[in-house]
Amino acid sequence: MLAIYKKELRAYFTSLIGYLFVAFLLVFVGVFQYRHNLVNGYANFAYAVNSTTTFFLLLVPMLTMRILAEEKKQRTDQLIFTSPVSIERIILGKYFALITVFAIAVVIICIYPPVLHNYGATNYAIAYTTIAAFFLLGCTYMAIGMFISALTESQVFAAVLTFMVILFTLMLDMLVEMLPTGHMLALVVLLIIAFVIAVITYVMMKNKIVTVVTALVLVGGLVGAYCYDSLMFDGSLAKVFGWLSINSRFQLFKYGICNISSYIYYLSLCVLFVFLTIQAIKKRRWEA
Amino acid sequence: MIKVENLVKQYGDFRAVDDLSFEVEKGEILGFLGPNGAGKSTTMNMITGYNSATEGNVTINGFNVYDEPEKAKRCIGYLPEIPPVYPDMRVKEYLFFCSQLKEVPRKERKAEVDRVMDLLHVTHMQNKLIKHLSKGYRQRVGLAQALIGNPEVLILDEPTVGLDPMQITWMRELIRSLGREHTIILSSHILFEVNAVCDRVLIINHGKKIVIDTPENIIRTLGGTSGIRIVVDADREKFGRSISKLGNVSQWDELEENPGEGLHAYSVYFSDEAENRARLFRLCAADSLTLYEMNAIQKTLEDVFIEMTGKEDSAC
Numbered sequence: 001m002l003a004i005y006k007k008e009l010r011a012y013f014t015s016l017i018g019y020l021f022v023a024f025l026l027v028f029v030g031v032f033q034y035r036h037n038l039v040n041g042y043a044n045f046a047y048a049v050n051s052t053t054t055f056f057l058l059l060v061p062m063l064t065m066r067i068l069a070e071e072k073k074q075r076t077d078q079l080i081f082t083s084p085v086s087i088e089r090i091i092l093g094k095y096f097a098l099i100t101v102f103a104i105a106v107v108i109i110c111i112y113p114p115v116l117h118n119y120g121a122t123n124y125a126i127a128y129t130t131i132a133a134f135f136l137l138g139c140t141y142m143a144i145g146m147f148i149s150a151l152t153e154s155q156v157f158a159a160v161l162t163f164m165v166i167l168f169t170l171m172l173d174m175l176v177e178m179l180p181t182g183h184m185l186a187l188v189v190l191l192i193i194a195f196v197i198a199v200i201t202y203v204m205m206k207n208k209i210v211t212v213v214t215a216l217v218l219v220g221g222l223v224g225a226y227c228y229d230s231l232m233f234d235g236s237l238a239k240v241f242g243w244l245s246i247n248s249r250f251q252l253f254k255y256g257i258c259n260i261s262s263y264i265y266y267l268s269l270c271v272l273f274v275f276l277t278i279q280a281i282k283k284r285r286w287e288a
Numbered sequence: 289m290i291k292v293e294n295l296v297k298q299y300g301d302f303r304a305v306d307d308l309s310f311e312v313e314k315g316e317i318l319g320f321l322g323p324n325g326a327g328k329s330t331t332m333n334m335i336t337g338y339n340s341a342t343e344g345n346v347t348i349n350g351f352n353v354y355d356e357p358e359k360a361k362r363c364i365g366y367l368p369e370i371p372p373v374y375p376d377m378r379v380k381e382y383l384f385f386c387s388q389l390k391e392v393p394r395k396e397r398k399a400e401v402d403r404v405m406d407l408l409h410v411t412h413m414q415n416k417l418i419k420h421l422s423k424g425y426r427q428r429v430g431l432a433q434a435l436i437g438n439p440e441v442l443i444l445d446e447p448t449v450g451l452d453p454m455q456i457t458w459m460r461e462l463i464r465s466l467g468r469e470h471t472i473i474l475s476s477h478i479l480f481e482v483n484a485v486c487d488r489v490l491i492i493n494h495g496k497k498i499v500i501d502t503p504e505n506i507i508r509t510l511g512g513t514s515g516i517r518i519v520v521d522a523d524r525e526k527f528g529r530s531i532s533k534l535g536n537v538s539q540w541d542e543l544e545e546n547p548g549e550g551l552h553a554y555s556v557y558f559s560d561e562a563e564n565r566a567r568l569f570r571l572c573a574a575d576s577l578t579l580y581e582m583n584a585i586q587k588t589l590e591d592v593f594i595e596m597t598g599k600e601d602s603a604c
Binding site: 003007076077078081082285 | 336376391
């Protein structure tokens with residue numbers, strides 16, 4: 001694991017990518033810090049961090065697109081996956097390398113609040129809980145990016161898809177507001193989602209029985225719940241999409257609302273996508 | 289040392305490898321022969337644990353590749369078809385990374401990297417970026433990688449592809465010398481190479497095993513009786529009259545070559561394995577045919593290979 005970790009870290013800092021990532025991230029934080037704290041005179045550093053999260057859109061794909069796609073393209077995956085290191089440890093090594101590059105930038109960001117403190121009262125608690133959430137949010141996006149990179153051998157495709165997925169999570173708040181709240185419509189949309197899940201199951205597993213069982217369980221559950229209490233479905237769409245909204249949870253931190261469940265939410269997503277990456281690689285062994 | 293049992297690889301409706309079984313003894317070099325697309329690389333990827341098998345088992349040194357992958361992979365050095373090198377790394381840096389990956393003890397890493405660089409003659413290239421190396425040197429770095437940690441089993445997928453003739457000769461010598469300490473599976477579609485290097489040959493086509501034996505045995509059992517090529521100054525008609533006096537000629541024909549002014553080359557096959565060269569010589573002397581050349585026609589592995597894989601193709 002250490003070998004892979006060191007190799008990836010070296011790869012980021014012998015090419016320009018690692019430096020560019022850290023530099024851009026710091027530029028964005030610097031610009032927003034100047035705008036919010038210096039020009040507009042707010043004492044809350046969390047505003048600067050909050051505005052920067054939008055730029056994960058550009059920064060995360062930059063780092064994650066090559067992480068697995070490049071290995072496949074160059075056929076170097078034949079070296080690492082035939083070495084006596086397990087797939088789990090290889091993926092973890094790579095993920096920790098991604099996080100380390102990001103952590104370098106975050107550590108530098110941590111210097112801002114004490115510096116600001118020289119010019120007035122800064123709330124350290126709000127600043128650092130927000131920075132911690134910022135770090136975990138970044139880690140979540142990195143895990144998603146790594147998963148997407150494992151699905152393809154084209155770095156461009158990985159970058160574009162990661163960009164789209166992060167864009168979707170950013171737009172989700174806006175979309176949720178527009179969703180209808182009626183229970184009949186909610187059932188229809190949820191049934192469509194159940195159908196899509198069944199199709200994805202079939203594409204991934206090519207197993208008719210599993211697909212049919214999945215579809216029956218999902219549809220049966222939904223229809224059953226609807227018959228039992230249809231009012232339960234009022235506003236359920238907004239709720240379901242709200243769970244997926246990675247970014248909306250972050251918005252509360254800048255007001256000083258530190259929600260432990262949000263930290264746990266981000267950590268769970270990191271674990272989930274690292275796990276999915278490992279499964280994607282294992283699945284590839286069967287197909288290729 | 290290597291035991292492959294009923295290996296199957298299925299892609300949808302297509303069987304890339306079909307019920308393949310063989311064993312390789314310790315210290316043996318097995319040549320893995322087949323036309324392009326016969327399933328050689330797929331089989332090697334399954335033996336090294338890079339891909340999973342649809343059915344069947346591979347055991348390396350007593351460890352099942354799918355049940356105890358880490359232990360089995362520790363015994364294998366693998367050179368895939370395309371050397372798995374990172375273009376942006378320097379040669380020494382890359383080999384050092386491989387030594388970490390293959391869990392060579394920390395203190396021995398430097399010595400191990402120096403050893404393989406020396407063996408493959410890449411020491412003078414150690415500080416070059418791999419993307420600046422020629423194909424031949426990349427292949428050498430790829431093989432150096434496979435040798436790191438001194439694994440007992442080497443799996444080499446077409447190790448001489450893309451090398452110039454000098455490098456090919458050198459590579460074959462190296463593989464032969466490695467064969468003294470390692471068990472090697474070597475794939476190739478160059479028959480001469482397999483003949484020159486390997487102890488035994490496994491021929492596959494369409495993912496199926498056709499034959500596994502020593503090159504000599506394959507030629508002997510499948511090649512039929514050998515014939516004699518003869519160059520005389522007699523035309524077809526005159527030679528035919530003479531040759532019919534020998535009772536045991538099964539087949540003869542004029543060869544399509546031009547041995548010289550007024551000369552003709554013929555192939556003569558006999559129905560028995562007796563010493564026919566002396567009889568042929570005496571026949572020429574008696575019928576006053578001047579004998580210019582006489583040599584045995586050796587069926588090569590190449591003939592056998594074309595015969596066997598060709599037969600398979602026409603049967604399909």
